[in-house]
Amino acid sequence: MNIIKKSSYEHVLQDVETPNLYKDIFPYSEIPKVTFNQIQVPMDLPKNIWITDTTFRDGQQSMPPYSAEQIIRIFDYLHELDNNSGIIKQTEFFLYTEKDREAASVCMERGYKFPEVTSWIRANKQDFKLVKDMGIKETGMLMSCSDYHIFKKLGKTRQQAMDMYLEIVEEALSNGIRPRCHLEDITRADFYGFVVPFVNKLMKLSKESGIPIKIRVCDTLGLGVSYAGASLPRSVQGLIHGLKVNCGVPSEMIEWHGHNDFNAVVTNSTTAWLYGASAINTSLLGIGERTGNCPLESMIFEYGQLKGITKNMNLHVITEIAQYFKNEIKYDIPPRTPFVGRQFNVTRAGIHADGILKDEEIYNIFDTDKILGRPVVVAVNQYSGLAGIAAWIDTYYRLKGEEKIDKKDPRIEVIKEWVDQQYVDGRTTIIGNNELELLVEKLMPEIIEKNNTRAS
Incomplete structure (x- = not known):
């Protein structure tokens, strides 16, 4: 049977005068609320799933900066761990300091297929020049999408924010660089009033240019929930399914980026896989802003449980990485941390x-x-x-x-x-x-x- 799936409703930007802060869900003076609409979406695990890494970006901004030598050694460890399996597909770098640019250059010169070196920038032309000068083929771009950020941080309207983001995406496309759009704070964003119309424009640009545009779904405050029947904007299933159905974003262009503020980062990340995202963004040992990102090593074991194999990955390198962080970087791994803590078994x-x-x-x-x-x-x-x-x-x-x-x-x-x-x-x-x-x-x-x- 031929089944054509398409949303018949064309979502347009709702350029509201006052921000939608979802105060019924996020009262601030109280613990956030989980609301339910009882809508069930189908599980849709992609045939190909993989892991990306933000150790040198989100991980590095939450602790004393790594030296160039440490970055290069950790990059080599990621390559040795992946062992040409393609499970750890990419890692992203800051480009703002000479040290970071030097380390990124050395890592690119390694010539490894996995992980690929990508970058992270703010959505402006000055930052984009750094990407062009380095010859990097893909860059992440910060695109805050909640009204908390658009109105309160950027001081813009939704239309102004969208125009700013689209301008830098078009700049990347004109230079043949793959854009990866980081939709910051999506779990507090107006999904149908801003996210969907914005992503639809991105998908149109992608089709016209012939260059894939990735969507990184950023659960910036760890507010995502994986409960069946939960409502947007907090529903992980709803966000991933909505991007696929309402915007036509293919699974291989969807990446989940979570934080662990509510102790749910691994569960939410796995749920994103199960409902249609091909990529999960992680950091080694879960090091990241506040409570951290999704631990890369944990998602390797989630991958193994879902797929039944870890291909030819060299998992002994996980132990070597933990020892390197302890001995070289002097990072104190909590002793009961799964897989890497000294007392986990x-x-x-x-x-x-x-x-x-x-x-x-x-x-x-x-x-x-x-x-x-x-x-x-x-x-x-x-x-x-x-x-x-x-x-x-x-x-x-x-x-x-x-x-x-x-x-x-x-x-x-x-x-x-x-x-x-x-x-x-x-x-x-x-x-x-x-x-x-x-x-x-x-x-x-x-x-x-x-x-x-x-x-x-």
């Missing part, structure tokens, strides 16, 4: 340790040693018991099969008595690996010998 509970002792699949999310180079770890404290101590030895020394130590081994009891006495004497911290190593070396020298043999 550490268990302390005795009953969990007993399960790991029997089979680590019982309490480990996947083979973290094989996939991330992070073996499951059992920490020892006053609640560990015999099973916890035995599990620590097995995991710490990577003992497999018949090599494993049974919790009934009398030497485990000796170690437990020592641990218990530590807490009787007033200790409040966990037992350090170095302390346990000394006890194992004394009581179980054969384990140390086996490890030395393996290492050599």
Whole structure:
């Protein structure tokens, strides 16, 4: 059956005199509200989905600036992680300082297909000159679309803002540069009164020029929600579906950019994929403005769960990146951060340790040693018991099969008595690996010998 999908209603710009601030949803003196219209839109996961990166733009503006050398090394890490899979398709750079331009130039000279070097600018001709001078093929352009920004920040009307944005897009097109329009604060914007008529004009320019124009859907304050039947402007499903149906934006031209202010950045990003966006914008470790952006490493695992594969990505590089940020950049990763925190696969509970002792699949999310180079770890404290101590030895020394130590081994009891006495004497911290190593070396020298043999 031939089904032609087209909105019969042509949306025109509503150039209102006073801003629509949705004060019923965003009262400011209260927590924002979620409203529902009960409209259900169809799930529409694109055949091809991918990740883009903003570590050197949104990530960099939220912490002390990276040196040029650090930017280049992190760029190399992104390339090594992607491993020519094309899952990490692009990364964006600031161009405002000599340091950033130098780093971008070196990264472009690397000649990597993935990630492609792109840039970010404000929507003006002075900034655009930087893009032209660098020879960058695609640039993001800041295009604030809520009345909070148009009226209060820019001091313009909707028509004036639209005209300003269209002028710089036409400048990019005339120079053969792909525009990526960053619709800032879309989750507080008048979707049908401004966003749809504006994007329709962008799609018309794209058709006329033959140059694709990307739409980045920017949830600037993390206000997007993924609840079924939620209303615009907060509905992630509604925004993505609306751009596809009302504006004819193809999936491969839609990119979601979220923030984590309400602890929903990963869920919202995955929802954007599920309802028709091909690209999700992320940053390494989720570093970004305020509560941060969507963590790149988290979306790799979302990709793997949705697609069933991660192609030929080298996921061990995730662990290397985390170590680089800790050791070189001195960035303190919260210890329980999924996939990268030092304790993300550490268990302390005795009953969990007993399960790991029997089979680590019982309490480990996947083979973290094989996939991330992070073996499951059992920490020892006053609640560990015999099973916890035995599990620590097995995991710490990577003992497999018949090599494993049974919790009934009398030497485990000796170690437990020592641990218990530590807490009787007033200790409040966990037992350090170095302390346990000394006890194992004394009581179980054969384990140390086996490890030395393996290492050599």
